[in-house]
Amino acid sequence: MQLTNIIRIKINGFLILLLVISLISNNIFSQNNDEYKIKTVVIDAGHGGKDPGAVCKIGYEKDIVLSIALKLGEYIKENLKDVKVIYTRDTDVFVELHKRAKIANTNKADLFISLHANANESQKPYGSETFVMGLSKTSSNLAVAKKENAVVLKEDDYQAQYDGFDPNSIEGNIIFSLYQNMFLSQSLDFSGRVQTQFRERVGRHDRGVKQANFLVLWKTTMPSVLVEVGFISNPKEAKFLFSEQGQDYIASAIFRAFRDYKESFEKNNKQTYTAITQVAVPNDSVKEKQKETFYSIQLLSSSKQITINNKNFPGLTEVFEKEELGMYKYYCYTITNYKEIKNLQNNVNINFKGAFIVGFDHGKKISAIEVKKKLKN
Numbered sequence: 001m002q003l004t005n006i007i008r009i010k011i012n013g014f015l016i017l018l019l020v021i022s023l024i025s026n027n028i029f030s031q032n033n034d035e036y037k038i039k040t041v042v043i044d045a046g047h048g049g050k051d052p053g054a055v056c057k058i059g060y061e062k063d064i065v066l067s068i069a070l071k072l073g074e075y076i077k078e079n080l081k082d083v084k085v086i087y088t089r090d091t092d093v094f095v096e097l098h099k100r101a102k103i104a105n106t107n108k109a110d111l112f113i114s115l116h117a118n119a120n121e122s123q124k125p126y127g128s129e130t131f132v133m134g135l136s137k138t139s140s141n142l143a144v145a146k147k148e149n150a151v152v153l154k155e156d157d158y159q160a161q162y163d164g165f166d167p168n169s170i171e172g173n174i175i176f177s178l179y180q181n182m183f184l185s186q187s188l189d190f191s192g193r194v195q196t197q198f199r200e201r202v203g204r205h206d207r208g209v210k211q212a213n214f215l216v217l218w219k220t221t222m223p224s225v226l227v228e229v230g231f232i233s234n235p236k237e238a239k240f241l242f243s244e245q246g247q248d249y250i251a252s253a254i255f256r257a258f259r260d261y262k263e264s265f266e267k268n269n270k271q272t273y274t275a276i277t278q279v280a281v282p283n284d285s286v287k288e289k290q291k292e293t294f295y296s297i298q299l300l301s302s303s304k305q306i307t308i309n310n311k312n313f314p315g316l317t318e319v320f321e322k323e324e325l326g327m328y329k330y331y332c333y334t335i336t337n338y339k340e341i342k343n344l345q346n347n348v349n350i351n352f353k354g355a356f357i358v359g360f361d362h363g364k365k366i367s368a369i370e371v372k373k374k375l376k377n
């Protein structure tokens with residue numbers, strides 16, 4: 001065999017080897033994608049121990065939600081063998097809110113479900129509602145969040161654990177949604193399924209999917225929801241919720257919602273995976289808003305362009321870039337309320353020390369004071 005032929009065979013062999021390596025690595029890559037499945041769910045029975053939660057004549061919120069949590073866990077274990085179920089509590093014990101989130105985070109849960117029952121001064125309100133993190137749009141949503149958050153007053157050292165949060169102040173409840181923003185669409189998806197099951201299969205009055213700031217959801221790093229299964233202050237609903245059958249129905253409804261969510265999520269896992277990793281890209285509504293007058297937060301400026309993604313801008317979903325005199329500047333938020341942007345700034349400063357409030361008016365950068373004058377806000 002001629003030397004040139006040997007070399008050619010070697011080169012061909014090398015190319016085949018490269019091809020094989022690239023096929024293997026492609027395969028590894030797609031396996032990684034396949035692994036993006038719903039594998040772990042954390043079920044959080046609200047309250048417990050010294051904290052009874054809502055109280056009515058026939059019993060405590062903490063008992064109803066524990067029973068539903070355990071039933072839900074059993075349904076999942078029985079029917080979805082590939083899912084690991086973790087409880088934040090499976091007995092009548094007190095668990096601090098921040099520890100509940102920590103349990104979910106350290107176990108790398110794919111979904112966090114916090115279970116609660118509601119109560120009102122009036123006996124009239126009834127029905128089920130599911131919350132995701134976000135600004136309370138109505139005073140009644142805020143009231144639910146304040147009530148569920150108030151438990152931190154029973155915790156030792158709560159101000160250190162929750163960055164000085166005071167559950168009795170309205171300001172304290174304004175903005176904690178920053179961390180959860182990137183999971184909003186998945187949290188909303190699951191919430192919608194829970195409410196549909198409640199309404200269509202268990203005949204509960206559907207109070208809808210809502211947003212409010214719950215401390216227990218604040219620092220979870222996965223899609224998270226808080227389910228208010230019903231009002232124990234309403235005698236008829238209380239009777240249902242304290243009954244074995246009622247709790248069974250509620251648990252099976254949440255199970256079916258979970259099963260459907262898992263199935264849909266895994267079918268679309270490629271798209272979802274992409275959505276998670278690229279969520280920080282500014283969307284059209286952000287660009288649209290840039291025409292108006294608003295406050296924003298300048299995060300940093302750089303001589304080099306920085307990719308807008310979750311790695312570079314963790315937890316921020318409204319980041320946009322502007323080139324100014326050869327420097328790339330990165331901003332976050334388009335807000336028209338000073339109090340709100342001030343709160344956001346405090347949160348942003350955790351990762352971006354020195355981030356400061358600026359203003360924009362029809363695309364032109366102006367000072368925060370000028371925005372204040374223009375918006376009178």
Ligand SMILES: [Zn+2]
Binds near residue numbers: 046054061115
């Ligand atoms: Zn509760």
